[in-house]
Amino acid sequence: MKKLFPFSQSKIEEARDSSARIVDSLIPFIEARSTASVERAILRLLGVDKATPQGQPWANVIVEKLLEKDLLGDGVAYWVGQALLEKDAPVPQLAEAVVAGRRELGNEVSPKAAEVQEALTPHIRQAVQSLESRSREREAMLKRLGEGPSPLLYVIVATGNIHEDIVQAKSAVMLGADCIAVIRSTGQSLMDYVPHGSTTEGYGGTYATQENFRLMRQAMDEAGEEAGRYVRLVNYSSGLCMPEIAAIGALERLDMMLNDSMYGILFRDINMQRTFVDQYFSRMILAFSDMFINTGEDNYLTTADAYEQSHTVIASQLINEQFALRAGMKPARIGLGHAFEMNPDIEDGLLWEIAQAELVRQIFPQCPIKYMPPTKYMTGNIFKGHLLNAMFNMTSILTGQSIHLVGILTEALHTPFMHDRYLALENARYIFNSARHLRDEIVVNPSGRMVKRAEEVLDSTVELLREIRQTGLMKAIEKGAFAEISRNMVGGKGLEGVFVKTSRYLNPFVAAFSRTEASLA
Amino acid sequence: MKKLFPFSQSKIEEARDSSARIVDSLIPFIEARSTASVERAILRLLGVDKATPQGQPWANVIVEKLLEKDLLGDGVAYWVGQALLEKDAPVPQLAEAVVAGRRELGNEVSPKAAEVQEALTPHIRQAVQSLESRSREREAMLKRLGEGPSPLLYVIVATGNIHEDIVQAKSAVMLGADCIAVIRSTGQSLMDYVPHGSTTEGYGGTYATQENFRLMRQAMDEAGEEAGRYVRLVNYSSGLCMPEIAAIGALERLDMMLNDSMYGILFRDINMQRTFVDQYFSRMILAFSDMFINTGEDNYLTTADAYEQSHTVIASQLINEQFALRAGMKPARIGLGHAFEMNPDIEDGLLWEIAQAELVRQIFPQCPIKYMPPTKYMTGNIFKGHLLNAMFNMTSILTGQSIHLVGILTEALHTPFMHDRYLALENARYIFNSARHLRDEIVVNPSGRMVKRAEEVLDSTVELLREIRQTGLMKAIEKGAFAEISRNMVGGKGLEGVFVKTSRYLNPFVAAFSRTEASLA
Amino acid sequence: MRAGLKSVKPYGDTMGDGAVQLSFTLPLDDVDQAREGGRLLALKMGLENPRVVFAKRLGREFVFLVVYGASKHSLDVSSLQVSKLDVVLMSHEEIREFVRSRIGRKIRVMGACLGTDAHTVGIDAVLSMKGYAGHKGLESYPDFEVSNLGAQVAPADLVEKARQSCPDALLISQVVTQKDIHRATLSRFLDYLDASGERSKYVLIAGGPGLTHPLAKELGYDAGFGAGTVPEQVASYIVQELARRKGK
């Protein structure tokens, strides 16, 4: 990869090294715990995808039953294994019976771990195979259809109604979109269950449900065939149901997930223990399913000042990277987020944006960077907004970003109308094409303003990570190291869903994923 | 001046040398001739600014009378001098009497050149002084008020009604405009007289009249005081009345004139002899009055393809430069025109625009380059149009242009509405500010696509000028060397107004301008 | 050039020309049909000589149009009522003076992003020390005691929290407006308050980029604040309203 800036690699190494230690020191804590959502994800991977007539997902019913009996510490897999030992059956069938009260979980049939494992094995294998077949499908389609030139054009749909979303998404694909993200309804991230079925009533977005995923996947496969390129589908493995949504997304062949090791903590006040544990397993699922993650550092800049807080973005990216690597993700799937959010009135603001974008690019040469458009300084002046997006597009192509979230001129007004998205895609496509090889053409003045700025940001990052390494990540978050937000270890939502694993705790997917990967490698 | 591209100066020198020879070989032809419009300009400089009740300017009436008598070959100044010898009076008073038929021109009172000269001298001196006082006024105001940062933001008003124009222009100044050009009504360029008085009925623009100039000057002086910067006023010394409009513009303290040595020939089918003679004297007036010219090479690209014909733009700029130097203009006043007119669908189109703009900048380091916005590929999609303008703005600040004609999103639809101009100024101001020092920050890859492209254009320019030097400029125009348009030496409009000077022909301003300049220097 | 205030029309470049730009998408497949449809729609909207200057297919059944035309409607602005909040804008200093002289005690305000809304930047802009656009928020006012409950506070919880600490004013932020969720949430909250008969205990203030004072009034709030609000405006209103209520 071409580099526009000259940098001492050693500073980058120091920063990365700090992040590795920060993350490493949390892993034992994480590995000692599981959560309600992790357990539900296990059930969903095993095919438990239905809900009660009242809309309560079977996965939730079952996990709650175990919780009530105080048996969740062993893991849902342990008790499913026991039930299968008692009487083998497809897991969904077992689940139905449990939900209906016809069978019960929690009867210990055998105390031997090996036997429980064995009872589970064919079911796990089947689950793993169905995930694998989804990856293979994707691979084949990508090979056959190909994809758009880099950066990929990523747009959102967010009508609240999955059927309208499909109409909007099809139009977007025809107009050049490569990735379609279905934004979730406000509030979903704090729901401790995944709604069921197709939905038509969301606000600011559409509920993430397995059926909605399926409908959109089907529509986008059709649209992709027509357009002659594979359309990537994006959703949110984020909030209180991180691992579950990773699971259903993997099952429905989604391609990317918004997934961040700290976003929920900072921006949704989700308990940090919960998030750290959830993100770990969710990323294992995503890694195994060859999916991309997109981290959420862009959000820092919607509350804090982009010029002042640039270094926190990079520090967080480094931490996200380490968490992802620990969960088995390949760098090529770690889409680190950042954003074009500086005040458009700053003199030379574009220079600082270029400096930041290039810095990110150079620190993570193997990661596909997800670049987010201006949102904070967008206003009702849609014409001006269109220009902010143009400069964002320009910066993106100049600095070689990979996943380009197309900025929409009506950002400050409403979730995008169909023609807003058209104009936005036209904007990006015009500028990308017109400046296609600009990056090859220029070299940056090594003693200029941009390099100086990037160096300052890098220095502050090194400094910040050094501090965090000393205090530890949880304490650092308590102290407000990120986004000027401070969160407490036992505060926030969802702590009640975190538990310490017993010694016989079982999550056979962890082993299955790494075994299969190893056998594939 | 910083240079982005490495260039062999020798090619540039060869091109410039060719142009000098091309122009030099036309000077004797030009100096042997005068035109009706040159003669009317002389009268206007002498204060003859009224019109008959039917709207026929006195200047025209008088020149026609001499023409009828076949006495124009001596120059109007010669016969005015004779009349003054007979009976001295302010020239306007004399003119009134002539127009009214109370006095006649054409009576030879003295055959001695020196006596005629002497009779004219106080009147010429007065005229020259009033021009000088206008320049001094400008200088003082510029010193007191200052002007905007480079590039100057140049916008047009074109309502057809001078009073509406003033309203629009005032708004533009408040929103950041530095230069206001009052576009002329369609058709004025082919009128062989300058209309009289304030006007409210133009199409696609407002008539250039001395009174309209005065009204707008006054309004812009007021607006400039309020905004705290000097506002430059622009009009067209172009068409069949080049020298006359230069004269009235100078008298009303306009600051810039569209003025091109070949535009009228090519784009208005004005006879080439007429244009070459007219442009020469018009530029003498402008040079003396310390005014800028803006040449019209941008027009080539509205008919011909910008990628294919880039070299004709540069060849024409070099010729325009030489003509201007011959007329006594300083390089710092020669605003050479070019434009951002490539097809926005070309891959890397922006690179070619940057290459061209930088090439122009480096060939004419002392000239204030007038950079024209996209027009040809503007459509009813005003949102897309706004983006073309954004990339134009970006290119302008990156390549250090000086006079920036602000592109307007509704270019394809109508002459600008007030808010169109606002949005356009906002566009330019945002991008200029945000990328203020981008030029300092980058270096261009010397073996890259942009430099290669610029070199090709320069090579073609050298080649083209070499050919023109061989054939001569008039023949080259006949052969369609510029804008794919061919014009004949005796074709086009206005040839009837060209005449060969007699041996006693007199235009005392030519001498007065150079004398005064010399005495000032 | 000036038009009378009795018949004001949009202005492009000639007084009275009525120049208006429109854009919208029609759910039609055929571009020519959509162009004609766009023209007719513009006529229905009262535009004369509408020109469809751009048309682009966005998908199988949609065409985007840009239209220009001359509005024949005119406004009588001489009688136009701009429904503004009845409040005198005071400075930080003046507010302090006002509270000390007219109210004589600390003022307690409670803020929240109601319902599922998690956009805290707006309410923080009004309440926090840091404030907005250089204007410090209510926390910086010595006579204000601020409690900011942050994001996603359920209506019932807010009623309860308010009951516990009895603030003078409740400041509610609503940023998401899709499908009028802000209206629904704001109304629901008042229903809860009414149910417990407590509506009149507080000065009820709603804010957010989609809010206006008239809209807030319509929904049953005492005041509404929209985009670009600065803390002084809110503080001025609160203290003046409290003085007014006290005076009664």
Next chain:
Amino acid sequence: MRAGLKSVKPYGDTMGDGAVQLSFTLPLDDVDQAREGGRLLALKMGLENPRVVFAKRLGREFVFLVVYGASKHSLDVSSLQVSKLDVVLMSHEEIREFVRSRIGRKIRVMGACLGTDAHTVGIDAVLSMKGYAGHKGLESYPDFEVSNLGAQVAPADLVEKARQSCPDALLISQVVTQKDIHRATLSRFLDYLDASGERSKYVLIAGGPGLTHPLAKELGYDAGFGAGTVPEQVASYIVQELARRKGK
């Protein structure tokens, strides 16, 4: 999701939502007054819940506004008449065939930019060898004889030139439309033609970015061509019209 063709409304993100964007300037000094004026104007235009989302002063007496709202108008497209030229689009080849079989002689056309208009690119696009957007112009058609008079041809001169060489069709370009000068010039030309009783001798075609077929008809021309016209369309029309006239 599809709406019936009987009541088509603009579409934003929900069928029937009526979403429309507007922008215009009001000649008012006060921004709040202008906002309210803009809202009222939008109501008059039939927009429900209009939101003034942006307002900016442009000078002492002008405020620019951006407004969004939901149009309550709907269109019955099932009965919508798109006034199209009655012509079958043929290729270069087909036109040649058509002329040879149905007309049997060369076709002579004369083009000009009428009046003060000097925009020749459009007429050249239709007539010249080079053509437009990859479509060669009428000069490239073996059975067409083209005379292109270029820019700024006075109406009287064109009548005279036409009388001298008797072309089958006159092609007139009008690009400048400010203050409806194109309408005036096009009408004036017909007056001249009428004066000499020659209107029916030619197929009369007007073109330009501001022209549409209905407008040309209204002014008394046989056909009108707007933005994006390609030469084949014009040639197809001319030969079919000539065949039709011959048939009569």
